[in-house]
Structures are given as C-alpha cells and as structure tokens.
Amino acid sequence: xxxxxxAPGPAADPGDASRLEVGDVVSVGGLSHRRVLxxxxxxxxGSDDPVDQxxxxxxxxDHPTIPVPTVDPADVDPARADRRYSLVRxxxxxxxxxxxxxxxxxxxxxxxxxxxxxxxxxxxxxLRKNARHGLEHGWRALVIAAAPVAEDGTVGDFVLQxxxxxxxxxxxxxxxxxxxxxxxxxxxxASLRAQHWLNVSLIVxxxxxxxxxxxxxxxxxxxxxxxxxxxxxxVRFIHxxxxxxxxxxxxxRIVSAFTSPDRYLRWPTLWPxxxxxxxxxxxxxxxxxxxxxxxxPLYVAHNPLQQLAYSSIYVVGxxxxxxxxxxxxxxxxxxPFWQVVATPVQWIGIGPMRLVHTMLMFALWSFAIGHIYLxxxxxxxxxxxxxxxxxxxxxxxxxxxxxxxxxxxx
Ligand code: HEM
Numbered sequence: 001x002x003x004x005x006x007a008p009g010p011a012a013d014p015g016d017a018s019r020l021e022v023g024d025v026v027s028v029g030g031l032s033h034r035r036v037l038x039x040x041x042x043x044x045x046g047s048d049d050p051v052d053q054x055x056x057x058x059x060x061x062d063h064p065t066i067p068v069p070t071v072d073p074a075d076v077d078p079a080r081a082d083r084r085y086s087l088v089r090x091x092x093x094x095x096x097x098x099x100x101x102x103x104x105x106x107x108x109x110x111x112x113x114x115x116x117x118x119x120x121x122x123x124x125x126x127l128r129k130n131a132r133h134g135l136e137h138g139w140r141a142l143v144i145a146a147a148p149v150a151e152d153g154t155v156g157d158f159v160l161q162x163x164x165x166x167x168x169x170x171x172x173x174x175x176x177x178x179x180x181x182x183x184x185x186x187x188x189x190a191s192l193r194a195q196h197w198l199n200v201s202l203i204v205x206x207x208x209x210x211x212x213x214x215x216x217x218x219x220x221x222x223x224x225x226x227x228x229x230x231x232x233x234x235v236r237f238i239h240x241x242x243x244x245x246x247x248x249x250x251x252x253r254i255v256s257a258f259t260s261p262d263r264y265l266r267w268p269t270l271w272p273x274x275x276x277x278x279x280x281x282x283x284x285x286x287x288x289x290x291x292x293x294x295x296x297p298l299y300v301a302h303n304p305l306q307q308l309a310y311s312s313i314y315v316v317g318x319x320x321x322x323x324x325x326x327x328x329x330x331x332x333x334x335x336p337f338w339q340v341v342a343t344p345v346q347w348i349g350i351g352p353m354r355l356v357h358t359m360l361m362f363a364l365w366s367f368a369i370g371h372i373y374l375x376x377x378x379x380x381x382x383x384x385x386x387x388x389x390x391x392x393x394x395x396x397x398x399x400x401x402x403x404x405x406x407x408x409x410x
Contacts, residue, residue: 087106
C-alpha cells in the first residue's frame with residue numbers, strides 16, 4: 001500500500017519533495033512538538049510520498065533521538081478524494097513511561113481532520129487561529145489527530161494533536177528571486193514613488209539650508225571684517241524655494257489620498273485603527289518587532305505599525321509646513337493674507353516658533369533614521385524587496401500567501 005495522501009494546497013505535489021519545506025509545529029493536545037512531528041512522520045518504510053519523506057527527514061534532522069515510527073505498509077489507509085485524511089496504524093509505539101501501545105494516526109486537511117476528531121473548543125480555536133495565521137504567509141497545515149487502539153483492536157476516539165506547517169519551496173533557502181515560489185506584486189504607483197523621492201530630496205535641501213540658517217557654521221559672519229557677502233541670502237532663498245516646492249508635493253499627496261482609484265494611495269492605507277482587526281494586528285506586529293512572535297501579519301502595503309508611523313510623520317510634515325509658512329509670512333506683513341498666516345507667530349513669538357520649526361526638523365531626522373533601519377531590516381528578514389519597491393514599485397510575495405490587505409497571491 002502507498003501513502004497517496006496529499007497535504008492540502010500547494011504541498012500536494014507528489015514526486016517532488018524538494019518543492020516543500022517544513023515550518024513550525026503547533027501542538028494543542030498536550031504532546032510535545034517533537035512528538036507531534038513524530039506522529040506526522042509515521043509512514044511505511046520506503047514510501048515515495050513527498051510529504052512522508054519530508055516529515056521523516058525533518059524528524060531525523062531536528063530530533064535525531066526520537067525514532068521514526070515504523071509502520072507496516074498494510075496498516076496505511078491513504079486519503080481519498082472524499083476523505084481528505086489518511087489513517088496509519090502505528091504498532092508498539094513507545095509512550096511516556098517506557099510502555100508501548102498501538103495507535104492510529106490521522107493526518108491531513110485542516111477541516112477534514114478537525115471534523116473527524118475530538119478537541120475542546122479552546123483547542124479548536126487555537127488550532128484554527130494558528131493555521132489561519134500561517135496561511136497568510138503561504139503555509140498549509142498538515143493536521144494530526146491520534147486514537148488509541150484497545151486490546152481487542154477497537155479504535156477509540158481521535159483526539160486533535162496539532163499540525164505541522166508545510167509550504168512550497170524551491171532553490172536556495174529564502175530564494176526570493178525564485179519565480180516558482182514567489183511572485184511579484186505591483187504595489188507603489190509611479191506617482192507615489194516620485195513623491196517619495198521628491199520628499200527625500202526636498203527634506204535634505206531644507207534640512208541643510210535650515211540648519212545653516214540656524215547655525216551659520218561657515219562663511220562670513222556679521223563680525224567678519226569687510227564685506228560679509230550674500231551667502232545667507234542665497235541659503236534662505238534656496239530654503240524658501242524648496243519649502244514652497246515641498247508644500248506643492250504635500251498638497252498633491254493629500255489630494256491623491258482622497259481621490260485616487262489606487263487603493264494603496266488612499267488614506268485607509270495610512271490609518272491603522274479602522275477596525276478591531278487592525279488593532280489586534282497592530283499588537284501582533286509590535287510583538288513581532290520586539291521578538292515575542294515569530295511572524296507578524298502579512299501586509300502588501302504598510303503593516304499597522306508602519307501605518308501609525310507614516311500617519312504621524314504626515315502630521316509632523318504638515319505641521320512643519322504650517323510653521324515654516326507662518327515664519328515666511330513675517331516678511332509679507334503688508335498683505336492681509338500673510339498677516340493672517342503669521343498669526344501663530346504673533347501668539348507664541350518668533351523665537352519659540354523658530355524653536356518649534358527646528359525641533360520638528362529633528363523629529364523628521366529621527367523618523368528618517370528609524371524608517372531606513374526598519375525598511376532594511378524588513379527587507380533582510382522577509383526578502384520581499386521592500387527597499388527596491390520604492391524604485392521599481394513591486395514587492396515579492398510567496399505564492400499562496402494571503403495578505404491582510406489584498407486578495408490571495410496566486
Ligand atoms: C523639511 C522641512 C523643513 C526643515 C527641516 C526646515 C528647517 C528650518 C530650520 C532649522 C530653520 C532655522 C530656524 C532658526 O531660526 O533657528 C528654518 C528657518 C525657516 N524656515 Fe524652514 N524648514 C523646513 C520647511 C520649511 C517650509 C515648508 C517653509 C515655508 C515655506 C520654511 C520656512 C522657513 C522660514 C521662513 C525660516 C526662517 C528664515 C529666517 O528667518 O531667516 N521652512 N527652517
């Protein structure tokens with residue numbers, strides 16, 4: 001008899017074990033993770049089923065002290081089209097305490113195994129939650145249940161034990177360029193990328209010139225002997241031109257956030273507290289970032305923590321523009337329009353206003369440092385091409401993954 005069982009989804013590709021990889025083991029029935037993996041590896045010797053081969057290899061590699069359960073080929077009842085799980089009888093399985101017993105292992109599709117086995121409500125929900133989370137990242141769950149066999153050969157109730165994660169894999173580990181297991185998804189429009197790099201260039205120019213206005217650390221000073229030249233005048237002129245250009249870029253971005261047909265340009269992509277699910281996912285991202293969770297929820301665009309960071313930086317940016325504009329208005333006090341624009345400076349004073357303008361500059365710098373670090377970190381860990389996506393517009397996602405903010409990736 002052969003194990004014709006197929007793991008659900010892309011894992012089901014007989015004859016090519018190199019296309020599958022094993023991920024975490026999730027245990028809900030009280031067994032240790034390695035025991036769950038051992039049950040998943042129960043197969044007839046020499047089985048040519050890729051899932052059998054993979055489970056046995058994973059057990060041998062990760063837990064060499066745990067013996068692979070030996071199974072008589074006659075004791076394997078493969079999965080069928082109308083029953084998406086296999087049944088394998090393991091005789092004389094070593095259990096805790098040194099004794100042995102016969103059991104039957106059920107292995108297969110999430111819904112099928114859950115439907116045919118017993119588990120508390122909490123365990124079912126734990127299993128579903130973990131399986132769903134894995135699905136977002138392209139993992140499939142190979143679910144395991146086990147039943148004891150009595151002396152007279154009667155098979156008892158199946159109890160849900162957990163699952164092993166499986167997914168498509170080919171080539172080098174984390175080979176993000178392999179089109180077999182990854183696919184490119186276009187996310188960022190050309191207009192957004194142009195705005196991003198215009199922002200970067202203008203913020204650099206505004207920071208350099210602004211810093212010089214604050215502290216003219218080179219060139220002539222009023223204390224210099226002779227003519228002081230017009231350097232500060234040129235620097236301020238560049239600052240104002242760049243400032244107004246930045247206002248223009250900001251205005252086009254705000255318009256596109258409310259009018260663009262592109263979902264990744266619209267304001268909801270930047271606002272993380274739209275629903276309970278968003279808030280839950282925000283917590284999951286934070287746990288992932290502080291190393292309390294292996295994987296965070298998968299987003300094609302920004303995850304909720306990025307959304308929060310970006311909406312804050314938009315607020316800082318708009319504030320900086322308004323403060324700059326208000327300071328600029330001081331030079332135009334003959335016009336009623338500019339008199340109104342300068343009102344905040346009249347309220348808090350020129351000195352404090354310039355201080356606020358400078359503090360906001362440092363806030364922008366702090367954001368830029370964190371932003372670059374997190375972008376490079378995410379790209380290195382996820383291998384999704386996030387950094388280059390701001391140039392070419394696309395990210396790489398695993399086939400079969402189900403991001404929170406887009407349809408399933410084919
Ligand atoms: C990234 C954005 C910006 C940064 C980092 C920045 C930075 C600075 C800094 C550090 C100063 C010197 C403050 C001081 O007197 O100690 C300054 C001055 C000034 N900025 Fe900006 N600024 C930015 C955007 C703008 C914008 C959008 C405008 C308005 C269009 C603007 C208008 C001004 C004006 C009018 C002054 C005062 C110049 C003077 O009194 O000589 N700034 N800026």
